[in-house]
């Protein structure tokens with residue numbers, strides 16, 4: 150069976166060059182070769198994220214780093230911004246880890262604003278907040294710069310950010326924004342295979358973690374920091390993925406960060422224009438994501454059937470998530486996706502649905 154080109158919001162398509170990087174010979178994780186690899190990758194990630202602080206690698210999906218952020222950076226009470234499937238789930242992770250988690254909830258498709266956060270944090274009592282930058286289930290991207298400006302008023306509140314579907318697809322300047330933990334998995338806008346996640350961790354977050362009990366074992370940031378100082382990870386990491394990440398970061402810098410982010414914005418513009426012409430956008434105006442578009446199914450077409458037809462053309466999009474199934478569908482335009490691929494997909498959908506291109 151030929152490969153179906155993925156236009157789903159993760160895992161995203163991986164270029165053959167990066168697939169080849171996965172197939173390099175294995176190296177020992179306590180060897181000089183590994184330390185050289187680590188010493189190559191971490192500064193590149195710092196550059197990508199605009200941080201002088203620590204960046205750690207996690208052999209897990211993003212969910213693991215959600216748990217790490219909660220266990221290490223929430224002492225007692227956390228405010229969880231909830232606006233879709235993934236932000237809602239981070240709240241559940243906080244509760245499952247025995248923290249007092251309070252929801253700051255808006256309807257799916259809406260954004261969490263700096264004013265809402267300010268109003269909640271002003272009541273006091275919180276020592277951390279979780280924010281999902283780009284809600285993959287709704288195609289909403291919150292205005293992180295405005296939220297970060299408000300967070301400067303609350304230096305004792307750990308600022309925990311999920312940038313799972315935005316990191317490497319849009320600019321996130323960690324140090325300027327003052328984010329304590331900013332996490333992402335590599336299978337989204339990095340265009341790499343699933344299995345490795347990255348997170349920036351501020352010194353402030355590490356100092357706090359050192360005073361928090363029951364941080365667990367696998368995701369103990371204090372332990373991870375100790376090994377990071379030696380240029381390695383506490384346990385055997387996903388070495389093939391780190392090799393592919395090293396290669397992909399070189400390619401990302403070769404394209405240029407600004408150019409990469411502009412390409413994402415440009416592709417988003419194409420998909421949004423198409424969606425407005427034929428359907429409607431689900432995301433609140435002004436908060437549309439540059440990496441994924443959630444289209445409201447105003448024509449009531451069968452998204453399952455559309456995807457079956459697309460499969461015959463070796464392409465795949467995503468149905469709406471959870472309660473949004475068949476009510477919306479999602480097209481990802483992140484990672485290494487190019488204009489011709491997006492235009493080809495939209496032309497194919499036009500033909501299948503009999504729409505006027």
Ligand code: PLP
Nearest residue numbers: 210211212235285311313314334
């Ligand atoms: N956060 C966001 C915004 C996501 O989109 C996802 C998955 O799509 C996750 C977290 C969870 O990622 P994973 O399933 O890789 O753990």
